[in-house]
Amino acid sequence: MEPDLRRLILDTTRHLLVEDGYASLSMRKIARAIGYSATSIYLHFENKDALFHALIDEGMDRLHQALKAVEKVHPDDPIARLHALCRRYVAFGLENPEYYEVMFMLHPQHMERYPAEKYRRARRNLDLFAAAVAAGGARGVLAVEDARVATSVVWSALHGAVTLLLARRVDVRIDEAAFIEAAIRHSLRGFVPLPEPVIS
Amino acid sequence: MEPDLRRLILDTTRHLLVEDGYASLSMRKIARAIGYSATSIYLHFENKDALFHALIDEGMDRLHQALKAVEKVHPDDPIARLHALCRRYVAFGLENPEYYEVMFMLHPQHMERYPAEKYRRARRNLDLFAAAVAAGGARGVLAVEDARVATSVVWSALHGAVTLLLARRVDVRIDEAAFIEAAIRHSLRGFVPLPEPVIS
């Protein structure tokens, strides 16, 4: 009956994810929400994991679009570009907690491994950071030893901030915006070229 | 019959958590492992959440002991102390993924909120970091604006590294130890005093 039940399932799932969270989401609940029986979902997705993988795909695409948009704003200033990418990444995580959770926080234990073939899609997002880091390194404005490692380190810092905020583990007396800005600045300051190693 | 069934439940739960992971852990499975009926667990713990809260308590204590041990090694060098605390924190997370998960990665959605009264216990661990950060700030060897924020920022970076590693999201071509060391150094370098703001 429905022309694109798959599309309807995905939208409803995302919607329920926002409303009730990942923990309480069930196939039967999704089915109830769309007015079909639970088994209909299995006609469009192999299982619950496959459904979440599809959501990861969409989330990665959305993030990529968001990051690409800010990337173009600073084509010639790697530091400003990196700063903007960081802000956008954290903002995306906080604006789309349901996406962020399925994209980056579900463990291999919780979910069948995200197919390796699809990892490339996920890596595109990291590549935008890597390009800015490498450009800054090449231009000498950022102290970068290994661009690949440095990129992961920055990502790691952003990921830590997002996840702590989403899990509400950050001291409530700290202003959220101030914390985010401090985390990003702190991470970028880790790239400041030093005359000699101060930290041994 | 059993002199301390509560103790047995906790140990078995931790054991199962290590072996099979959080996702596949059930009250009935725990009960089967200890040779009691599932409902016996409810005589010692209000519900599954309470059982996990007890595990959080133990994890926080273990972490505190680990951090206190390294804290005493560098009583007069805030930077070295902070560095050692960071290493130990990450090591703890990777050595005790099951504890780390229930301690810092379960969402309020997944679990009844960890009681506010017990948060103090959790905060003790952060306080060890805060003391080192504040000491470094007072001594002028670390550039610290707001010690509370700075402490959370460092913690956030460590948390990001631990969670990405546990979720196996870090590029497999990057050596784990190198990544950890880079993340910690990067975070500490964010405290290097600067003559003027390079990052606007």
Added chain:
DNA sequence: CGGCTAGCTTAACAGTGTTAACTCGAAGCA
């Protein structure tokens, strides 16, 4: 009309957290 198929359904299996009601033995006490 008969047969096929796509799309959806119901029924079922084995599992989950949790509650209510029960058993049963030990302890306390008259």
Added chain:
DNA sequence: TGCTTCGAGTTAACACTGTTAAGCTAGCCG
């Protein structure tokens, strides 16, 4: 000793979960 109380542990049940097997049915093709 006999009776009661109590507490630790039990079974049975409820309302869920993801998933599979089998069945139904409307529409299309020959």
